[in-house]
Structures are given as C-alpha cells and as structure tokens.
Amino acid sequence: MKNSHRFFSNTDCQYFPCHKTSRPERFNCLFCYCPLYFFEECGGNYRLLKSGVKDCTACLIPHTYEGYDHILAKLRERFAVIRGETSSEE
Structure with missing residues (x-):
C-alpha cells in the first residue's frame, strides 16, 4: 500500500513521525x-x-492504514447531516 491514494509516508519530513510510534514504517502521513x-x-x-484546544498527540487514527476508512466514514456522516439526511447510526 506504500504511497497509494490511501497511504503516504513522508520519511523526509523533519517531523517524521510526528507522533510516537513503534512502527514508523506503517506511519501514514496522508492526513498530516x-x-x-x-x-x-x-x-x-x-x-x-482548559483553553478549549484539542490535544491530539495521543491519537494515531489519521496515521494508520485503517485511519483512511475512519476519516472518510466520519466525513460522510457529517455531510449527510449537512444535507439533512439521517445516518444509519442515529
């Protein structure tokens, strides 16, 4: 899956990996x-x-192979709400 539309690893980035991981070879940079x-x-x-800011440093969802499906599913849910449709989970 290396460097496909679902996975991209930018090992040349000065911040790579931007989250702690024991498997940097599986670190997805697609959703930086x-x-x-x-x-x-x-x-x-x-x-x-306390400031209301989200601290996502412990989250690896966007940086996994499975993260692509999770993010697209959440975006589809939100777009359905915006269009006035109801999602099957509601």
Whole structure:
C-alpha cells in the first residue's frame, strides 16, 4: 500500500513521525492535519485543554492504514447531516 491514494509516508519530513510510534514504517502521513480536528466528536483519542484546544498527540487514527476508512466514514456522516439526511447510526 506504500504511497497509494490511501497511504503516504513522508520519511523526509523533519517531523517524521510526528507522533510516537513503534512502527514508523506503517506511519501514514496522508492526513498530516486531521480533517476531523474541528469535529466535536471525532472518535479519536484526544483530550480537551482548559483553553478549549484539542490535544491530539495521543491519537494515531489519521496515521494508520485503517485511519483512511475512519476519516472518510466520519466525513460522510457529517455531510449527510449537512444535507439533512439521517445516518444509519442515529
């Protein structure tokens, strides 16, 4: 899956990997900035700081092979709500 539309690893980045991981060869850089950051409930492992800022340093969802499917599913759910459709999970 190396460097496909679902996975990209930028080992030349000065921050690679930007989260601690025991498997850097499986670290996905495709969603370098998580598109779910501004979702109230993203499904990730985050903590809310007193300032109201999300601290996502413990979350690896966007940086895994499976993260692609998780992010797309969450985006589809949100788009369905915006369009006035109901999701099967509601």
